[in-house]
Amino acid sequence: DTEVTQTPKHLVMGMTNKKSLKCEQHMGHRAMYWYKQKAKKPPELMFVYSYEKLSINESVPSRFSPECPNSSLLNLHLHALQPEDSALYLCASSQDNPGDGAFFGQGTRLTVV
């Protein structure tokens, strides 16, 4: 069982909707990540939070808005998405140490209609 929990597992939303993806980890990790993954492609980094502060934004459009309420929670707020934003969104967490791997959640499969 994964120790990173993402909800919901599936989401269908219209282009005018506002929705949020949620991620929770209880491993005491201080770095949390959002990745976007298209079919048959590697994950693409979107955002990194380190010690609850946004440390990396990979030039993601403003219709994606991350939030880290505390060290265990990570949200991704979605607004006015486009059909091309349909993808698997993966949350991950890790220690702040290059020797540690990242642990991923099961992902949210997002479809924008």
Next chain:
Amino acid sequence: AQKITQTQPGMFVQEKEAVTLDCTYDTSDPSYGLFWYKQPSSGEMIFLIYQGSYDQQNATEGRYSLNFQKARKSANLVISASQLGDSAMYFCAMRGWANFNKFYFGSGTKLNVKP
């Protein structure tokens, strides 16, 4: 800059046989970590094995071993005694000291295990 290359888009292996998935990397960082992940069709990325750049011995985790050749900048994953459940995408990834909040992923290898 960091770069990970996986040159095998797809591979087939017979059940119970061993298979090697290739990974080469390029980095100017003197210290880094190398990782392999498995992604079944369900979508979850499963952490398999880690190798540190200063580790003298190759990493092993159960049926997984990492053939690390630092001079060649390669970190191949060896799966012994393949099982049907090993059918999945496999990603090689790297994390360096200089920018350790970034994981760099290769393009992946789709492994199919035949009964």
